[in-house]
Amino acid sequence: EAQVTQNPRYLITVTGKKLTVTCSQNMNHEYMSWYRQDPGLGLRQIYYSMNVEVTDKGDVPEGYKVSRKEKRNFPLILESPSPNQTSLYFCASSSLRLAGVEEQYFGPGTRLTVT
């Protein structure tokens, strides 16, 4: 079954404790992306990757890191989480058209709470 998986689904942590949210897709997609969803703000793009070893900042990259060492995986790293990073996070993947991103397939989401 074609899917995007994220782990963990729920995470409560404390300020400053490094954490990683994993994302994996089995569709051989070139493109992967991370979003955060906050009430009234919709989805905001954190980082995206066009292919292995190619990553770029979205609209809200501060406080986050990503890596793309393999095509299927795109982990999101919070080196020193702060309470303003409490949010619902989504990973997505997509194939690429010549001119841009095709439809995206979303993971189930990770609800992160930083106290």
Place this chain on the structure above:
Amino acid sequence: AQSVTQLDSQVPVFEEAPVELRCNYSSSVSVYLFWYVQYPNQGLQLLLKYLSGSTLVKGINGFEAEFNKSQTSFHLRKPSVHISDTAEYFCAVSLYNQGGKLIFGQGTELSVKP
């Protein structure tokens, strides 16, 4: 700067009534356009997309949208809604030849009442 505006944050409607969810975008380059739906406590799934060709696009669950280039709009419509259409709806644009940047609107909460 590019942006996407969903003009209504909440749309209450009675079952079997028609509905229109409005989306306007601002971009200096051509775009691909998408509508996604998010049911409660779930991830997002694609409703429909416009990449090229006919400006009237049909999607799943009886939804359709029309791309209007002159008005830079991509409004979503359904002639008769069901209770099961209650969800949050997001409009999104992918910018031509701008790498992988995607911009989402703020979302419209559709609430269908019996």
